[in-house]
Amino acid sequence: MDQFQQNPNPTEQTMQGKYMPMTSVASGLLQQIAQDVYSYTVQIVNIAIIDLHDGFVLIDAGMPESGTTIISTIKDQFGEDRKPIAIILTHGHFDHIGGLEELLNHWDVPVYAHKLELPFLTGQINYPEPDGTVEGGLVAKLSPTFPHNGINLKGKVEALPDDGTIPVLQEWRYVHTPGHSPGHISLFRESDRTLIAGDAFVTVKQDSLYKVLVQKQELHGPPRYLTTDWQAAWDSVKELATLKPEVAITGHGLPMAGEELKTGLGKLAQNFGETEIPDYGKYV
Ligand SMILES: [Zn+2]
């Protein structure tokens, strides 16, 4: 874990004031992808909302400074008095926890993450610096300006059980899908084969600014500039392909379903070494 730095000043980390002026055409889009599952795009990242009868569960927490928008969208859509039961993090990168402080100030709910992600979420260590030298487009080049400090949710974040169950979501289980980050998880529901994949794979070429802004749909491995273990990332994609999901919400890009997803994911798992692992970069 050499690439992870000890965080010298754990309590100082915050996403406040880190707004990033990068917004895709899909920003603000709320899409229903299963009877009770929604994808909501916050600038260039997606959060998932699972609607339970007595509340809902949020998967991830969007870009920095997006908390207020997330709260008002949920209130508009689901009603003023609806509250989340919990927030589950696929991983702790800045674009997945950016709105979390604001959300937790508004809703005092538990946050769950994989135990290997907890050191980044409790202020112990920082994520490695995004790699601006990795093979890729303009987003990769800009990535060294992205925040990579761990945040401190001590007392608010709990480890998910080791057996793959999720305390607040009986029908779902999580799959440990490391590579993009050590404690990255994906969520899967067997009954309708719905997958929430985080950044284990994405449906847009995330290092290309143009493709991100117009949300051109194509299946790819995890965002390159933040992925530190490519072999593990490949194994994770292989494992997700064996689940044969019917529909997937990914951390970036538009939701994908049906044959396009199944065939595409199979191909991605097969060709990952050639098409996804960058030819050069700090973590290759
Ligand atoms: Zn990420």
Ligand SMILES: [Zn+2]
């Ligand atoms: Zn991401």
